[in-house]
Amino acid sequence: MKRRRTERFCMRCGRPLASVPTDGRVRPACRACGWVYFRNPSSASAAAVVSGGRVVLVRRSVAPYVGSWCLPSGYQEYDESPEETAVRETREETNLRIRLLGLCGVYFSDGAGVKNTVVHVYLAERVGGTMRAGDDASDVRLFPLDGLPRRIAFREHLDFIEEIRAGRAVLAPLRRRRRR
């Protein structure tokens, strides 16, 4: 297993990690304190904000795919639900306030080689705000569902927009987050 720099030392006690069979796989683990590095995919969300046959896309200003267009999207913070991530990322990248209408679907991606990611895609409507690019976006525009730009960053975003355009999107209802 190829080790990245961040996986060479124990997160708990700082000693070098060894390769140890744990729970069915060989994983980086600390023989001194017992800490095991379980490498998991990251979680992210994207929002398809649709209005009058048009969808909001942002132009990426960060790698990967700088200059390509995609749905407002980003990684989930540790204390956020996927729904909250979709709302926050859309506000940061487009300045729009949105209401989520349902879950379009979930897909698994290698994140263009950056890191494996589970992405939740929501259909949404605008409820406020003036469209303005921010954060990881250099531009934000409304595109007709049947007139999208050629360079779309993530194939899956295009697939979900196609399903929405064709009326084939089946939305899973949103559930209220349980708070303890």
Ligand SMILES: [Zn+2]
């Ligand atoms: Zn340790």
